[in-house]
Amino acid sequence: MPVITIDAPKLTKEQKSELVKSFAEKAxxxxxxxVEAMVILIREVDAENVGVGNILLCDRQ
Amino acid sequence: MPVITIDAPKLTKEQKSELVKSFAEKAxxxxxxxVEAMVILIREVDAENVGVGNILLCDRQ
Amino acid sequence: MPVITIDAPKLTKEQKSELVKSFAEKAxxxxxxxVEAMVILIREVDAENVGVGNILLCDRQ
Amino acid sequence: MPVITIDAPKLTKEQKSELVKSFAEKAxxxxxxxVEAMVILIREVDAENVGVGNILLCDRQ
Amino acid sequence: MPVITIDAPKLTKEQKSELVKSFAEKAxxxxxxxVEAMVILIREVDAENVGVGNILLCDRQ
Amino acid sequence: MPVITIDAPKLTKEQKSELVKSFAEKAxxxxxxxVEAMVILIREVDAENVGVGNILLCDRQ
Incomplete structure (x- = not known):
């Protein structure tokens, strides 16, 4: 603990590394x-599984 | 914010659209x-990854 | 299962009842x-504990 | 990681200790x-903030 | 309710069954x-989607 | 979306502002x-509600 969870679109490994390094060190x-106490979970979410307002994100794009 | 998360079985795009529209507008x-402030995340969970009571859902079906 | 989680501002009991009834029945x-299979968790979050963009919600209000 | 989250009613410290010990060791x-890799988060949820079916838990009790 | 969520590496069905049985009965x-009130959600997370400290888990292995 | 959740110990408003600004801008x-698309939720968790390994965090301190 602390535990940081990131629900985001599909990311490359480099993007994940950069986020984890930056978030863990800032926290x-x-x-x-x-910094070793930090646990970060990344959940990649399809645009079809996200609603922004009353519409699916994939239908906004 | 608000953020609404739905852990559910596999859904069709139409089911997701209907849930997002209904939940966002009611909230x-x-x-x-x-309504534009609403963020909705849908997580489709396999029956093998759900326990209801002390048994996996896939073993109840 | 399904499990629906709502992260929202402080709500009255009546608001919570209305959301639970509407979400459970629509789902x-x-x-x-x-409908009995539905589990809904409501988390009331202070504006000081929410970031929208790069600013705390309480500083936007 | 792993991270285990428990959404439950109000618990005593002894109940929390027992759950943490048992879950961490079994996992x-x-x-x-x-066992040191395990992180467990306990969220105590009021009955007014839980829906079971289409009714608040506090109204079922 | 209660709802228990497990973020863990890839697991076999047998491991999931054992965790669900043990956690539900202990809780x-x-x-x-x-025991029938217990809902358990298992999220299998790739090592590339987990940060421990400031490094991805897959880069620690 | 994206949605970032931070489970952490009790924080001051200044600490929360700094985390939100840094995380939102880096993401x-x-x-x-x-940056306006970012939603960040901060959950302050008591040491009695956290398990690290098989012991409550409050009993480790």
Whole structure:
């Protein structure tokens, strides 16, 4: 703990690495906790499985 | 925000559209917030990944 | 299962009842599942604990 | 990781300790992972914030 | 309700059955609730979608 | 969408502002999405409600 969860579109491995590095180090700095304590879960969500307002995201694109 | 998450069995695109439209509009009405503020995430979960009581859902079916 | 989670601002009991009734019945209708199978979790989130864009919601209000 | 989240009614500290100990050790055994890798989050949810079927849990009790 | 969510690596059906049985029965015993009230959701997460500290889990392995 | 959730210890408003600003801007940059699309939910979790390994965090401190 802390646990950070990211629900996002499909990402490349490089994008995931960059997010994990940046989020873990910023959270460690702000919370004064060791970076090793950070757990980050990435959930890639299809546009068909996201609603923004009353419409599916895939139908907005 | 608000964010609504739906963990459900496999759904068709039409079912997802109907749920998103209905949930977003009802939440907007009840909370007095613009429908555009609503974010809805749908997670389709296999019956093998769900426990109901002490048994996997796939073993109940 | 299905499990529906609602992250929303502070709500009255009446608002919660209305959301639960509407969401459970619509999900039951759309998914063809018994309404009794629905589990809904409501998480009331302070505006200080929500970011919209790069600003806390409480600082946008 | 793994991360286990428990949405439950109000619990005593003893109940939380027992759940954490039991879940972490069983998950470690089943997954073949060190028990230290386990992160468990407990969310205590009021009966007014839970819907079972189309009714609030507090109205069922 | 209660709802238990497990974010874990890829698991076999047998491992899932064992976790569901053990968690549901322990939660029922500790909380004094019927085992049938338990809902358990299992999310299998790729090592590329998990950060431990500031590094992806797949890059730690 | 994207939706970022942070389960963390009790934080000050300044810490929350800093996390929201940093996470939203980094996610926007990495994903190539407008910063306004970002929704961040912060859940402050007591040490009594967190298990690290098979022990409550409050009993480790």
């Amino acid at each position: 460690s700095e702000v919370m004064g906790l060791p | 907007s009405e009840v909370m007095g917030l613009p | 039951s209708e759309v998914m063809g599942l018994p | 470690s055994e089943v997954m073949g992972l060190p | 029922s015993e500790v909380m004094g609730l019927p | 926007s940059e990495v994903m190539g999405l407008p």
